[in-house]
Amino acid sequence: MSLTSRRRIVENMTEYVEVCRSIDVVERRGYRAELDIEHDIALFRVGGVVYGVTNICPHKREALIYDGFVDRATVTCPAHAWRFEICTGRNVSGGGGLRTYSVIERDGFVWVSVPE
Numbered sequence: 001m002s003l004t005s006r007r008r009i010v011e012n013m014t015e016y017v018e019v020c021r022s023i024d025v026v027e028r029r030g031y032r033a034e035l036d037i038e039h040d041i042a043l044f045r046v047g048g049v050v051y052g053v054t055n056i057c058p059h060k061r062e063a064l065i066y067d068g069f070v071d072r073a074t075v076t077c078p079a080h081a082w083r084f085e086i087c088t089g090r091n092v093s094g095g096g097g098l099r100t101y102s103v104i105e106r107d108g109f110v111w112v113s114v115p116e
């Protein structure tokens with residue numbers, strides 16, 4: 001499904017696009033939402049809340065973050081083990097961080113704010 005054909009909602013003056021069902025995003029496992037070439041997003045549920053970060057690792061630009069090892073609130077890239085805080089995108093291994101996305105859940109779906 002292309003980015004332009006997805007359902008949209010506006011909340012607090014921010015537009016969100018529908019990316020998946022809430023039940024698709026579970027604890028301790030990533031979910032990949034590839035919206036378009038600029039927005040390849042990894043979603044994670046931490047403590048019941050869904051967070052979104054870019055799926056592209058800043059180390060070697062591999063699209064693997066969604067497939068990383070999740071330990072509490074961090075995800076480890078499966079390629080070379082850089083580790084990131086899921087909630088902030090901060091790289092706890094010392095390199096560049098992950099871009100974060102604003103995420104909400106409404107009506108059983110996950111919605112992400114995608115800057116134009």
Ligand code: FES
Nearest residue numbers: 057059077079080
């Ligand atoms: S590509 Fe992610 S740590 Fe190297």
